[in-house]
Amino acid sequence: xxxxxxxxxxxxxxxxxxxxxxxxxxxxxxxxxxxxxxxxxxxxxxxxxxxxxxxxxxxxxxxxxxxxxxxxxxxxxxxxxxxxxxxxxxxxxxxxxxxxxxxxxxxxxxxxxxxxxxxxxxxxxxxxxxxxxxxxxxxxxxxxxxxxxxxxxxxxxxxxxxxxxxxxxxxxxxxxxxxxxxxxxxxxxxxxxxxxxxxxxxxxxxxxxxxxxxxxxxxxxxxxxxxxxxxxxxxxxxxxxxxxxxxxxxxxxxxxxxxxxxxxxxx
Amino acid sequence: xxxxxxxxxxxxxxxxxxxxxxxxxxxxxxxxxxxxxxxxxxxxxxxxxxxxxxxxxxxxxxxxxxxxxxxxxxxxxxxxxxxxxxxxxxxxxxxxxxxxxxxxxxxxxxxxxxxxxxxxxxxxxxxxxxxxxxxxxxxxxxxxxxxxxxxxxxxxxxxxxxxxxxxxxxxxxxxxxxxxxxxxxxxxxxxxxxxxxxxxxxxxxxxxxxxxxxxxxxxxxxxxxxxxxxxxxxxxxxxxxxxxxxxxxxxxxxxxxxxxxxxxxxxxxxxxxxxxxxxxxxxxxxxxxxxxxxxxxxxxxxxxxx
Numbered sequence: 001x002x003x004x005x006x007x008x009x010x011x012x013x014x015x016x017x018x019x020x021x022x023x024x025x026x027x028x029x030x031x032x033x034x035x036x037x038x039x040x041x042x043x044x045x046x047x048x049x050x051x052x053x054x055x056x057x058x059x060x061x062x063x064x065x066x067x068x069x070x071x072x073x074x075x076x077x078x079x080x081x082x083x084x085x086x087x088x089x090x091x092x093x094x095x096x097x098x099x100x101x102x103x104x105x106x107x108x109x110x111x112x113x114x115x116x117x118x119x120x121x122x123x124x125x126x127x128x129x130x131x132x133x134x135x136x137x138x139x140x141x142x143x144x145x146x147x148x149x150x151x152x153x154x155x156x157x158x159x160x161x162x163x164x165x166x167x168x169x170x171x172x173x174x175x176x177x178x179x180x181x182x183x184x185x186x187x188x189x190x191x192x193x194x195x196x197x198x199x200x201x202x203x204x205x206x207x208x209x210x211x212x213x214x215x216x217x218x219x220x221x222x223x224x225x226x227x228x229x230x231x232x233x234x235x236x237x238x239x240x241x242x243x244x245x246x247x248x249x250x251x252x253x254x255x256x257x258x259x260x261x262x263x264x265x266x267x
Numbered sequence: 268x269x270x271x272x273x274x275x276x277x278x279x280x281x282x283x284x285x286x287x288x289x290x291x292x293x294x295x296x297x298x299x300x301x302x303x304x305x306x307x308x309x310x311x312x313x314x315x316x317x318x319x320x321x322x323x324x325x326x327x328x329x330x331x332x333x334x335x336x337x338x339x340x341x342x343x344x345x346x347x348x349x350x351x352x353x354x355x356x357x358x359x360x361x362x363x364x365x366x367x368x369x370x371x372x373x374x375x376x377x378x379x380x381x382x383x384x385x386x387x388x389x390x391x392x393x394x395x396x397x398x399x400x401x402x403x404x405x406x407x408x409x410x411x412x413x414x415x416x417x418x419x420x421x422x423x424x425x426x427x428x429x430x431x432x433x434x435x436x437x438x439x440x441x442x443x444x445x446x447x448x449x450x451x452x453x454x455x456x457x458x459x460x461x462x463x464x465x466x467x468x469x470x471x472x473x474x475x476x477x478x479x480x481x482x483x484x485x486x487x488x489x490x491x492x493x494x495x496x497x498x499x500x501x502x503x504x505x506x507x508x509x510x511x512x513x514x515x516x517x518x519x520x521x522x523x524x525x526x527x528x529x530x531x532x533x534x535x536x537x538x539x540x541x542x543x544x545x546x547x548x549x550x551x552x553x554x555x556x557x558x559x560x561x562x563x564x565x566x567x568x569x570x571x572x573x
Contacts, residue, residue, distance in 0.1 A: 047271065051278055087569055088569075098383075098558060099559075194278040233274065243501050248329060251333075254517065254520060255329065255331060255334055
């Protein structure tokens, strides 16, 4: 996992972004208590050598113009949520000495990826009600109430979902990951893992004060397969017979070609 | 170097994949075994979804048997008639296996079924190879080996629907070869193997075929059944990963050529015993996964995906 500072490679993109932001700030200006943000890239291509991708999220906030007693500090929460998909969660139990899937709970729509990056631990900067309303922490984002299945204790299944996906780094909690500079500029580096699902990754940036959301800004990262990967995947699903015959032809050609080549080398 | 596999939808190390293909190819070249029964479990171990491992494993079987089939056809050591009967059984068995695969996937029990099948069959072939290897080792230390009977008549030969198999010199019922072919077809679809390890002993001991046509005829059946199963898996469950197959095949064909050369130079008996022990070890490893309490009792599947 990368640090939260700018890596060297990202500097040009980040600088360009900051300039853009400043020009946006100057003429029209942000109203008090507003947040605006941007991403170093909003397209991620899954190509043959894809091994994860680092995204720089940055932006600016504007404070209330009033010069009275210093208000409570602003905090920032960034949520990246991957495309939702249905899941089945299975529980194993011992039957006849072997461990077998015995019970399952289905959930119609849970995020394939969910990362929460904050300037301070979430429980210290956001009230539980606001957390639930905006579905910020992953425990709310998966909407545990939608779990259906003929089991005694569905909550143990939804907890297992969180536990497993936290371990595979599909669900991330990144406390103190957002760096806030002079209470105006913020930035965070979030690493997207290698096993990404295709689709839109909504990125929400919340400006928070006194445990409540003051303002939010939304954007998205689009993840899609590219090149050969995309072509093969589409062929496999759209024209499976052609794909199957292609797999067969390649196997025959490679198997026959290799032995012919070796025979040639030996003679 | 990490490679993103478009169908498995996971990244895997390219060198690991080449290594698995090459290592199994080396063994298959040295011992004349197909190797599908080692590739598929090794793919499980590195985290390839079982459905993709099975379907891609069977694709790899096509590549590893083509040169053998051509060589045997050239040498006319294939009983085409027997091969066709075995093949008809194989295609029926493969269709049944594909159906069973989809049914078990929907029930959430496919991983268990595949693992159980591997424990049982790897256990059996491991023990058979060990016994064979030990016997061969023992035999080489004796000057006059006892002669085996040319062929024996078994009750299965007297079932109805008799047919003449001239190349094998047999006049037997078609039911036993059909059943053998069918079993092999089911295993190909469920386990991603060629099935030679079941078919070759069955042809020798059950059907009483002469050993010189056994390997060619079994390869003839295997390549068609594996080809059919590959296409069926691609059509019904979209689980053949061409990218994964390509790495396994490239590693495999090179490994097999090196293995063939090595096999000519090395003393085979002791190596055969080592291979048997390796097969048994894989079987025990999978069995332990089923028997020991897993660290995580819960698992996640995504309906409609592997």
